[in-house]
Amino acid sequence: MTKELEGDDDAGDRGLLSDRIRNALTDEITQGLLEAGAALDEQQLADRFGASRTPVREALRQLAVSGLVEVRGRRGVVVARMTPERIMEMFETVAEIEAMCVRLATYRMTPIERSHLIEMHDLSEAIVEKGDYDAYDAFNLEFHDRIYHATHNGFLAEQAIAVRSRLNAFRRTQLRQGERMRRSRDEHDAIMQAIAEGDGEMASRRMRAHMLNAATALRRFIEASKPT
Amino acid sequence: MTKELEGDDDAGDRGLLSDRIRNALTDEITQGLLEAGAALDEQQLADRFGASRTPVREALRQLAVSGLVEVRGRRGVVVARMTPERIMEMFETVAEIEAMCVRLATYRMTPIERSHLIEMHDLSEAIVEKGDYDAYDAFNLEFHDRIYHATHNGFLAEQAIAVRSRLNAFRRTQLRQGERMRRSRDEHDAIMQAIAEGDGEMASRRMRAHMLNAATALRRFIEASKPT
DNA sequence: GACCCACATCGTGTATACAATATCGCTATC
DNA sequence: GATAGCGATATTGTATACACGATGTGGGTC
Structure with missing residues (x-):
């Protein structure tokens, strides 16, 4: 609901939106706040960060390269499942x-x-x-x-x-x-x-x-x- | 000019456009066809692949994570310069x-x-x-x-x-x-x-x-x- | 003649709209 | 009652439009 990236974090305000979203998601995943296998809905994340789907998509694709998330064709993105x-x-x-x-x-x-x-x-x-x-x-x-x-x-x-x-x-x-x-x-x-x-x-x-x-x-x- | 990904490569036809663009650029860079430091204009690449800027952007951002290209703020993307x-x-x-x-x-x-x-x-x-x-x-x-x-x-x-x-x-x-x-x-x-x-x-x-x-x-x- | 500032122009960053496909539920049939 | 086929729905993939910032140029001033 509330735009999380708005004003509470002084360092998070400037810079590219897609980068901020990527960093935020990276932190949440590596800190274990987002459980492995959890679905990452683009629109939902866009709402959460007060942005459109475009920067969210870019962030998710970049995370996929890092191996933190898993893109499953057209079936959405999930937090990387690790056996x-x-x-x-x-x-x-x-x-x-x-x-x-x-x-x-x-x-x-x-x-x-x-x-x-x-x-x-x-x-x-x-x-x-x-x-x-x-x-x-x-x-x-x-x-x-x-x-x-x-x-x-x-x-x-x-x-x-x-x-x-x-x-x-x-x-x-x-x-x-x-x-x-x-x-x-x-x-x-x-x-x-x-x-x-x-x-x-x-x-x-x-x-x-x-x-x-x-x-x-x-x-x-x-x-x-x-x-x- | 011509849409390079259209019909010449049988394996390249199916799959996501952004993935195909990413793979194509990866090959071109790792094979040295694109010189280090060369500017990668989004619209130009979009025209070359017969696509819009959106999938091109995603491909470039993913390549940046791999370290193959270098994004310089709002000043464009270049093939990674390696000293x-x-x-x-x-x-x-x-x-x-x-x-x-x-x-x-x-x-x-x-x-x-x-x-x-x-x-x-x-x-x-x-x-x-x-x-x-x-x-x-x-x-x-x-x-x-x-x-x-x-x-x-x-x-x-x-x-x-x-x-x-x-x-x-x-x-x-x-x-x-x-x-x-x-x-x-x-x-x-x-x-x-x-x-x-x-x-x-x-x-x-x-x-x-x-x-x-x-x-x-x-x-x-x-x-x-x-x-x- | 050199330097600085304003403005035009181009390209990136983001938003929104549209298209395609996968999922889910329903119905009909076996 | 179970399963297969079909359609509605939701979500992803792509395109287009708009906004913002950066760069380069021209004119003016010191």
């Missing part, structure tokens, strides 16, 4: 890409980049102590981002971020599982040691294990919460 | 992804997949002897495709294909450089040996070297042909 198998495939892919990035980063990062990373990692100890999930989630994102960029390969960093973003909907939940946050930080610590020693291969293996541990924690959570 | 640095970044990324894939594939491929790959590789010797660049190019594509799929990770395979396709415009040329085709086949041979021994790490290192050699051959070709 558990596919989700695990995505996690494995992210794990491999992260492992690749940390190996390159170990060999290429500047001393300044290294010291910034160490500093961030040191500060994360306090976050774990406080048990602040949201703060740790934000730290975690930036920690990995810095590793991507430390590869000094902008294209690779873009790809890494793009792939990771498709798992956003699942990212936050896994941290709340038991001692996962503490263990995550410990795993970061092991990775940092390998980086400090300049052993990219070791850092890579530890990063892969780190990511797969996170995936396993998530899988346990999903299986526990859906005992169908 | 030499960015091209090398893309090659390195592809090399790393290929290396990742062959490592996983070595550990996971079925005996049938392995024997098919060996068979293909053996047959490629004859292609090299004949000096048939186009045939080798086709073989090469399928060789790498089979490795992607032998990872038994469909998502990873999709990502690998998507990233590789963005370098299509440069792929063919490098094979014509000197003994590159012969050396490419020799490198494949070394990779096959590592796979046969079940040594994924070795296969990975050799694949990375193989891809970077191809990139270097291309770089030499570019620098030689543009002595500005």
